[in-house]
Amino acid sequence: MARDQDNGHLSRILNSAEPAVIRRGKEYLARDLVAVTEQIQGTWVGIARGSELYALTLNTNTGKYSCTCPAARPCKHVVAFVLLLRRDFQSGQSANIHQGLTLNISEQDLQASEETAPHSRKSGDGPSHANRGRLAAKAIEFLPLKFVLNEQSETLKLHFSLTGSISVLPAVLHPDHARLWQELRKEFGYPMQLPLSRASLWKDLEPEVEILDLNGRSLRFRGELSVRPALRELSPLDSRRVLVPCVSMRDEERWPRSGQTCIVEPGGAMKERGFWVMKYQEVSPALHSMLHTVLEPEQILSSLKLLKKEKVLGLEPFEQICKAGPVLRISLDYSIDTDLWLHGEMDLVYARHQKDLKPEYMEQQPDGPVQRPVYPSIAGLAPFWPAADSAEESFYAMGQGQVALRNPDKEKRLLSRLASQPAISSIFDFSRLWTESSDEWTGSGGGRIAVFDDGSFSLNGAALQDFMIALPALLDSGIRVEFSRELIRLFRPAPRARFEIDKPSGIEWFSGRILLPGLSRSEQDRVFDAYRDGRGYAEIRSGQWISLEQTGLSEIENGLSGLGLNLDPEGLTRMGPPQWLALQSELSQQLQTTHRMQKFLERFELQVPAMPVAGF
Structure with a gap:
């Protein structure tokens, strides 16, 4: 019977094995680390236990065998399996098949038995089936899935x-x-x-x-997460939305991708990770079919009642559409390097209500008649660039988190009306605003005007002064002008310069000095330095600036130059009586002499009244 079942294949497998492998296979067999689990016709299936559990197969009809271990063939597990089968065949009984059990002897136990195992029995002797079953049962345990x-x-x-x-x-x-x-x-x-x-x-x-x-790393089930539908934006400037599932996990919103059913905790240095299963009970079948689809604003507004009923998140921008407007808005700020620059940003804004576009009140400024408009702080505004020429019909657009119904025709008519107003067109060339490239030019009254491709602009020198003069007209025209208290307080009313003449010594020569009433000597020196540097504004003290054009320094200097008189760095000059008489005629509105002048000049002594400050 053994010869029929062997067919010589078992002997050939043993003959092809290395002696060391055969020795280790005998040790495995002696320790009952190998067992038969199943017989399928001529194929015997078994398991062997080394450092891991390995599956064995052997076909006694063909001699083909396999083992899941990585060692060269035939390995010690195959040898032990062959020896087990041959021993059972030689005993004239079927191989003992263990059901529902697996061997669990560690490699350390096997090494510890290297000296004792060969002496456990004499050559040719084998344990009885009962004894072998008892040893196997002692050394086995279940495996987890x-x-x-x-x-x-x-x-x-x-x-x-x-x-x-x-x-x-x-x-x-x-x-x-x-x-x-x-x-x-x-x-x-x-x-x-x-x-x-x-x-x-x-x-x-x-x-x-x-x-x-x-x-x-092991993963543990942490629980279930309820999914709610939500509208998620494609970009801050896109009014379309994507209907996506949303889950709240540890005070954080997460947006599962299409087909995602679980959220796995990030690994990092943790040895154990958790995962959560998402449940879609709160998503109705009608909305479930729309998940991960792009919705136009018109679709959202037409289904707004249904979406509210389904408690869809992210509906706030569509519940109140910005339809009031448009209004031109100018936001002002400033910067200081060697000179004072006024920076502005221009855009068209829409609001939910018309009242949100108008100031709540005008804040009186203590330093001048210009009042600062104070607008509603909680009003939601949607800012935009002027619509493209190709846009004709109204359309929905997104601006700073607000959805607005834009009207290109109204926007064009608004800009045309503003461009026709002299107070505005003298400052802003609307044809040069909102261009596709940066530009810079000199204003009609001097100073630099820079316009950038994002619609912002910068003003300096005389152009800045023109803007401040025209500021009341901008407010009266309905333009929304936003600026801080600190900005408007930078522009102090400038003292009007006067030329003081004195006679320090002798009769023939007189001395003249430019004075700025109300300013200390150091503050006047800073004004003269800024004037000589060609700046438009001078900082007289920290945070306080004056316009050099308002001081009249250029008028005095031009009059003196016409008489051949030049001012030194401290604003001083010397002149004779003829020059004095000519200067009196030239600068009669700004001339003021002192009590130390001789009597024949007293009839030319003039008290100049305070000059009004333009624009303030």
Whole structure:
């Protein structure tokens, strides 16, 4: 009988093995680390236990064999398996098949038995089947079902340590795990790829079914997350929305991708990770079919009642559309380097209500008649660039979180009306605003004007002064001008310069000095330095600036130059009586002499009244 079942194949396998491998195979057999689990016609299936569990197959009709270990063939496990079969065949009995059990002797136990195992029995002797079964039962335990997670696809695959023993899994797994395995294999087939969400169904199974990531860290089921539908923006400037699922996890909103059913905790340095299964009970079938689709504003507004009923998140911008407007808005700021620059941004704004575009009140400024408009602080405004020439019909657009119904025709008519007003067109060349490239030019009264491709502008020198003079007209024209208290207080009324003449010595020569009333000597020196540098404004003290054009310094200097008189760096000059008489005629409005002048000049002494400050 042994010869019929052997057919010489078992002997050939043993003859092809190395002596050291045969010796190790005998040790495995002596320790009962190998067992037969199943016979399928002429193929015997078994398991061997080394550092891991290995599956064995051997066909006695063909001599073909296999082992899931990485060693060269035939390995010690195959040799031990052959020796086990041949011993059972020689005894004239069928191989002892162990059902539902697997061997569990560690490699350390095997090494510890290297000296004792050869002496456990004499050559040719073997333990009885009862004794061998007792030793095997003493050294066996159940294996847990184990899966590996593919986080990209959220699928589970059987752990590689079990894939080599598919045919014997029901025998080696824990009975509860074996039943679960049979159910899964019947439902998904093999090789199976289970959705991770399926793991929530066996969360209470004991012992626990193991789930590992690709780095060997275990994953634990943490609970379920309720999904709510939400409208998510494509970009801050796009009024369209994408209907997506949204979950709240640890005070943070998450947006699952299409097809995602679980959220896996990031790994990092943790040895154990958690995962949550998402539940879509709060998403109705009608909305579920629309998930991850782009919705136009018209679609959202037409379905607004339904979306509110379904408690869709992100509907706030569509509940109150900005339809009032448009109004031109100018936002002002400043910067200081060697000179004072006024910066502005121009755009067209829409509001929910017309009252939101008008100031609540005008704040009186203590330093001049210009009042600062104060606008509603909670008003939601939607700013835009002027509509393209091709746009004719009204359309919905997104501006700073607000949805507005834009009217290109109204925008064009507004700009045309503003460009026709002299007070505005003298400062802004609307044909040069909102261009596609940066530009810079000199204003009609001097100073530099720079316009950038984002619609912002910068003013300096005389151009800045023109803007401040025209500011009241801008406010009266309905333009929304926004600026801070600090900005308007920079522009102090400038003292009007006067030329003081004195006679320090002698009769023929007189001395003249330019004075700025109300300023100290150091402040006047800063004004003279700024004037000589060609600046438009001078900082007289920290945070206080005056316009050099308002001081009249250029008028005095031009009059003196016409008489051949030049001022030194301190604003002083010397002149004779003829020059004095000519200067009196030239600068009669700004001349003021002192009590120290001789009597024949007293009739030319003039008291100059305070000059009004233009623009303030």
